[in-house]
Amino acid sequence: MGDPGMDPGLDDLRDTAGAVLDELVRFLADSRSGERPVVSTAPIDEVEKLLELGRWTREGGMDAEDLVRFVRTYCGLGAAYHHPGYLAHQIAPSDTPGIVADLVQSVLNNAPLIYELTPPGAAVDRAAWRWMLARAGWGESGTGTLTHGGSLGNLIALVAARGRADEDSWRRGNRGRLVVLAAPSGHYSLRKAAAVMGLGADGVRPLPVDALGRILVDRVPEEIAAARRRGERPIALVANACATGTGLYDDLAGLAGVCREHALWLHVDGAHGASALVSDRYRHLMAGLEGADSLTWDAHKMLRAPVLTTGVLFRERESFDGLFEQDASYLFEPRMRDVDPGQRTFETTKPPIGLRIVLALAMRGERGLAEYVDRQYDLAHRAWESLRETPGFELPYEPESNVLCFRYGPAGDRQLDLRRLINEDGGFYLSSVRIGEAAHLRAAFMSPTTGAEDVDALGAATARLAAALRP
Numbered sequence: 503m504g505d506p507g508m509d510p511g512l513d514d515l516r517d518t519a520g521a522v523l524d525e526l527v528r529f530l531a532d533s534r535s536g537e538r539p540v541v542s543t544a545p546i547d548e549v550e551k552l553l554e555l556g557r558w559t560r561e562g563g564m565d566a567e568d569l570v571r572f573v574r575t576y577c578g579l580g581a582a583y584h585h586p587g588y589l590a591h592q593i594a595p596s597d598t599p600g601i602v603a604d605l606v607q608s609v610l611n612n613a614p615l616i617y618e619l620t621p622p623g624a625a626v627d628r629a630a631w632r633w634m635l636a637r638a639g640w641g642e643s644g645t646g647t648l649t650h651g652g653s654l655g656n657l658i659a660l661v662a663a664r665g666r667a668d669e670d671s672w673r674r675g676n677r678g679r680l681v682v683l684a685a686p687s688g689h690y691s692l693r694k695a696a697a698v699m700g701l702g703a704d705g706v707r708p709l710p711v712d713a714l715g716r717i718l719v720d721r722v723p724e725e726i727a728a729a730r731r732r733g734e735r736p737i738a739l740v741a742n743a744c745a746t747g748t749g750l751y752d753d754l755a756g757l758a759g760v761c762r763e764h765a766l767w768l769h770v771d772g773a774h775g776a777s778a779l780v781s782d783r784y785r786h787l788m789a790g791l792e793g794a795d796s797l798t799w800d801a802h803k804m805l806r807a808p809v810l811t812t813g814v815l816f817r818e819r820e821s822f823d824g825l826f827e828q829d830a831s832y833l834f835e836p837r838m839r840d841v842d843p844g845q846r847t848f849e850t851t852k853p854p855i856g857l858r859i860v861l862a863l864a865m866r867g868e869r870g871l872a873e874y875v876d877r878q879y880d881l882a883h884r885a886w887e888s889l890r891e892t893p894g895f896e897l898p899y900e901p902e903s904n905v906l907c908f909r910y911g912p913a914g915d916r917q918l919d920l921r922r923l924i925n926e927d928g929g930f931y932l933s934s935v936r937i938g939e940a941a942h943l944r945a946a947f948m949s950p951t952t953g954a955e956d957v958d959a960l961g962a963a964t965a966r967l968a969a970a971l972r973p
């Protein structure tokens with residue numbers, strides 16, 4: 503029976519959602535055991551066929567049994583992030599607090615763009631960015647906001663930086679040739695942001711870096727001077743904390759010193775690595791952050807929040823307050839600036855994603871979040887220690903985070919072919935990255951089920967599959 507206001511009825515909802523949840527839990531158990539392949543490489547047309555997307559989108563008619571079967575196939579064709587061999591990308595395997603937060607949100611469908619639409623949603627959002635702000639060390643002076651992803655986070659920070667360089671830029675557009683200084687290893691979202699802001703993607707000027715892509719601090723002053731001589735106005739320098747490809751941190755303290763001297767905004771892209779702030783053992787990697795102006799921090803990476811959950815934090819309240827203020831008198835009142843999520847970001851309608859962070863803190867404790875960071879960073883280090891002793895493996899540097907890059911020497915210039923073989927083999931899922939000119943295999947230790955024995959197995963699988971590569 504249909505229910506007024508809810509179709510199917512509420513009892514149906516409970517039964518259906520319960521059956522789907524059972525199926526999802528089975529998938530997690532399978533993933534954790536490592537018995538299924540970690541990633542499927544089926545082409546999209548085959549996936550579409552196996553999911554019967556043609557039938558379901560044309561004819562509808564899915565009943566409860568079909569639904570459960572559909573979800574099973576859907577899970578089975580995807581990557582298993584809880585698998586011990588999941589080493590590819592920096593998306594965290596889901597955890598209970600985030601799952602529950604999203605379940606609550608999917609039922610309520612809240613959107614606190616203004617406070618009155620969802621007071622508790624606005625409250626958890628503010629509590630979440632205030633917690634991040636305090637961890638950044640800017641609790642007294644600063645402010646922050648939540649947004650969907652580090653890419654949008656970097657855009658927001660750079661728009662704020664532009665606002666400091668030229669207060670009128672929000673209304674009147676860019677005056678002069680504005681540029682952003684960043685390492686070539688800086689995340690590509692910086693170029694997207696620059697393009698969107700009218701600087702052009704090439705408005706991100708590459709800074710000189712060492713062989714591992716870290717900004718050479720001593721060379722920055724001459725780069726700033728050179729840009730100014732060319733008639734450009736640098737609005738910000740972006741540091742990696744850590745770089746997506748290598749997992750290495752820039753010298754934040756050194757860069758903060760140079761930026762202060764040259765009155766340049768320092769933005770720290772900590773999308774991946776800012777979570778080191780919760781760890782007593784790894785916080786030192788973020789030393790110098792106190793001298794930066796803004797920070798992007800993805801909770802969906804090392805805090806295990808669902809995608810996408812990002813904090814954008816500012817050392818000084820004035821850098822950000824009012825940035826997104828719009829003349830929508832039917833919605834916004836200036837006195838609610840700190841309280842209406844919709845006055846604090848690029849999005850308009852937006853879910854209260856702070857609930858994911860608040861529940862993670864409440865259920866895991868900050869200590870629990872730190873334990874995950876420590877465990878995964880330690881694991882990458884242990885993998886480095888063991889693989890560099892394993893014949894054939896070449897490791898260009900000691901890892902600082904949970905990202906580890908390596909080459910398998912005997913595979914020569916066929917590292918990418920080797921990666922494909924490894925991923926097709928089903929036991930491991932790796933990504934790759936270019937360091938200098940050389941392709942490397944890249945492992946991001948994200949799964950809490952990966953252990954030291956998996957690292958040994960990775961070494962053995964790599965050698966076995968590399969042998970199969972030889973013509």
Ligand SMILES: *Cc1c(COP(=O)(O)O)cnc(C)c1O
Nearest residue numbers: 651652653689746771773774800
């Ligand atoms: C992941 C990442 C981004 C992009 O973040 P999204 O949340 O994927 O938009 C930006 N910068 C760095 C350094 C990253 O690691």
